Amino acid sequence: MNTYTFKDGSQKDLLNFSGTVPVKYGNSYNIPIHLWILDSHPFAPPICFLKPTVNMGILVGKHVDAHGRIYLPYLQNWSHPKSTVIGLIKEMIAKFEEELPLYSLSSSDAARQSELLSYIAKITEGETDMKSKSKIGGGKNKGCFNKITVVGAGDLGIACVLAVAAKGAADKVVLLDLSDGAAKGGTMDLEIFALPNVEISKDFSASADSKVVVLTVNSLGNAQTYLDVIQSNVDLFRGIIPAISHYSQNTVLVVASHPVEVMTYVSWKLSAFPKSRVIGVGANLDTERFQYILTNLLKAQALAKDAWIIGEQGEDKVSSWTSCNLVANQMEPMAACNSREKVANRAMEVLKGKGQRSWSVGLSVADLTDSILKDKRKVHSVSILAKGCCNINSEVFLSLPCILGTNGVIEMVKLEEDPLVQEKLQSSAGSIHDLQQQLKL
Numbered sequence: 001m002n003t004y005t006f007k008d009g010s011q012k013d014l015l016n017f018s019g020t021v022p023v024k025y026g027n028s029y030n031i032p033i034h035l036w037i038l039d040s041h042p043f044a045p046p047i048c049f050l051k052p053t054v055n056m057g058i059l060v061g062k063h064v065d066a067h068g069r070i071y072l073p074y075l076q077n078w079s080h081p082k083s084t085v086i087g088l089i090k091e092m093i094a095k096f097e098e099e100l101p102l103y104s105l106s107s108s109d110a111a112r113q114s115e116l117l118s119y120i121a122k123i124t125e126g127e128t129d130m131k132s133k134s135k136i137g138g139g140k141n142k143g144c145f146n147k148i149t150v151v152g153a154g155d156l157g158i159a160c161v162l163a164v165a166a167k168g169a170a171d172k173v174v175l176l177d178l179s180d181g182a183a184k185g186g187t188m189d190l191e192i193f194a195l196p197n198v199e200i201s202k203d204f205s206a207s208a209d210s211k212v213v214v215l216t217v218n219s220l221g222n223a224q225t226y227l228d229v230i231q232s233n234v235d236l237f238r239g240i241i242p243a244i245s246h247y248s249q250n251t252v253l254v255v256a257s258h259p260v261e262v263m264t265y266v267s268w269k270l271s272a273f274p275k276s277r278v279i280g281v282g283a284n285l286d287t288e289r290f291q292y293i294l295t296n297l298l299k300a301q302a303l304a305k306d307a308w309i310i311g312e313q314g315e316d317k318v319s320s321w322t323s324c325n326l327v328a329n330q331m332e333p334m335a336a337c338n339s340r341e342k343v344a345n346r347a348m349e350v351l352k353g354k355g356q357r358s359w360s361v362g363l364s365v366a367d368l369t370d371s372i373l374k375d376k377r378k379v380h381s382v383s384i385l386a387k388g389c390c391n392i393n394s395e396v397f398l399s400l401p402c403i404l405g406t407n408g409v410i411e412m413v414k415l416e417e418d419p420l421v422q423e424k425l426q427s428s429a430g431s432i433h434d435l436q437q438q439l440k441l
Contacts, residue, residue: 004036004047014038018051021089023096031096032056033070035085043242044204045078046085048092056102064101071202076178079239146171146373149207149248151240152217153177153187153200156256159362160214165195167366169373174207175200178217178240208247211406212369214254215240215267227438233257234266234439241270252372252408255280255383256365260313261432262439264383264397269441277408280383282399283309283317285364286351287381290319293347300343307344308381308401309351310415312428319344321416322401368404375406379413386429390422394433398425 004014015037020030036047050068052058060066074083074091148170150160161175177187177200190200199206207213217240219232237257244251253271255264255278264280271278286309294304306322371378379401386398389412401413415421 012039021093021096023093023100025097025100029100029102031102033092037085038204038243038246040204040243040246042080042083043239044246045075045083045239046088047203047205048072048075048088050101052102055105057105059099059101059103061099061101063095063099070101076202077239079235083239145211147174147210148172148212148214148369148373149174149176149210149244150214150216151176151178151207151244152215152257153179154216154218155358156361157214157216158187158190159358160216160256160365161190161198161362162195163359163362163366164214164369165198167370169366169370170211171197173198174210176204176207177202204243204247207244210248210251212254212372213244213248213251214256214365214369215263216256218257227435230259230262230435231439233263234441237263237266237270238441241267245271245273251277253278254365254368254372256361261383261397262436265395265432265436266439266441268385268397275385275409278385279368279404279408280397280399281361281364281368282313282383282397283311283381284368284399285360286313286317287401288364288367290347290351293350294343297350298343298347300347303343307347308415310381310399310401310421311425312398312432313383316424316428317399318421318424319348320418320421322413371404372406372408377403377405377410380404382409384409384412386425390425392426392429394429396429396432396436398428398432 001013002016003011004016005011017035017037018032020032023029023031032051032053034049034051036049038044038047048070050058050064050070052068058064058066058068063071065071070092072088072091072095074088077083146169148164150157150164150173153175157175161173164170164173175187175190175198179187187200190198201207215237217233217236219229219236241253244253253267253273255267257263260280260282264278264282268275268278287307290309291304291307294300294307303321308320308322309317310320311318368380368382370376371380381399381401382404383397383399384402385395386392386400387395389398389400392398401415403410403413
């Protein structure tokens with residue numbers, strides 16, 4: 001057991017192994033390595049470093065950085081119970097036999113190397129660049145109260161980072177890149193054109209003490225059926241959620257992965273968080289668009305503020321209302337509701353032509369995180385546990401209007417009672433529950 005210092009400066013006594021792995025690269029070599037085992041093991045992978053001697057130099061490559069940190073596909077795709085330390089070491093040997101991570105120094109080089117090794121020794125004991133910077137900056141990290149982590153560096157993840165950064169609600173945004181190999185695409189561009197207060201990392205510990213964690217990852221496997229695709233996502237989340245929960249035990253999880261209702265349920269189960277702190281992006285984007293169409297295109301401002309898109313994301317979404325008093329005061333209730341339905345149907349037709357692009361979902365995510373971090377107590381239509389609502393008795397997540405604050409969902413906003421709406425919600429709940437029953441958590 002030794003003390004490891006994480007990127008945020010926090011320390012923890014962790015089990016660790018030092019030793020060598022045998023590699024054949026023309027001749028046979030024993031490559032010295034250092035593995036740190038996290039408390040969240042076996043759900044989270046070990047942290048791996050080279051441990052070169054004074055006469056060894058580091059060959060920076062696809063799987064090793066200048067500090068000796070080791071990056072492997074096996075680490076990025078870690079999934080309990082399939083992944084093991086033994087399996088990790090086997091892949092490490094195979095990758096090192098393709099590209100040797102160390103080289104032998106001459107005597108003059110070895111002298112210069114001794115200074116570098118003292119720094120690398122600190123790195124392998126957890127003394128990271130982040131901690132060094134925080135010491136120089138007089139402990140600025142301690143003032144970083146509003147921290148958001150975005151998990152997944154695909155188009156949606158990067159869109160979320162850009163939108164959250166532009167919104168300005170967070171003091172720090174961490175992009176957790178779980179992809180294989182070196183930075184590429186948008187992640188590389190983020191590194192090139194560095195944004196203030198944005199950090200890119202492959203280490204779960206970088207997410208520590210986040211107020212909000214946004215999940216955008218989707219499996220890119222070769223699944224053949226819709227159920228297989230969802231199961232691949234579930235398997236991916238089994239390696240992510242426990243590690244995220246370990247480092248940010250009081251965070252609010254915001255799920256943007258597909259299908260959002262099912263993956264929000266999976267996140268809730270795997271995290272064991274209270275239901276109030278696990279939400280899906282749900283119909284927030286559709287609701288904002290719906291209200292905009294009513295106000296600006298159909299000139300029905302009186303209706304817009306009480307109009308919501310609820311239920312299941314996609315074709316089965318449905319419009320609903322929290323009140324029709326504004327219209328009812330001007331005409332008979334029946335006529336008011338008939339008029340309202342006609343306007344709503346026109347708005348829904350316009351809404352159907354709007355796709356869910358990454359950047360638009362990113363803006364929606366930024367809207368939600370802004371409400372949470374600033375404790376705005378604003379009403380959003382997001383995926384929440386719907387059990388007990390509209391005679392739904394199963395544990396499913398559906399979009400319903402609710403007030404969001406620092407700790408997630410504060411309370412649900414009561415909707416008008418409409419038998420047709422309730423029937424659609426119950427139908428969605430039934431199909432989602434049937435799908436969830438076929439998944440292996």
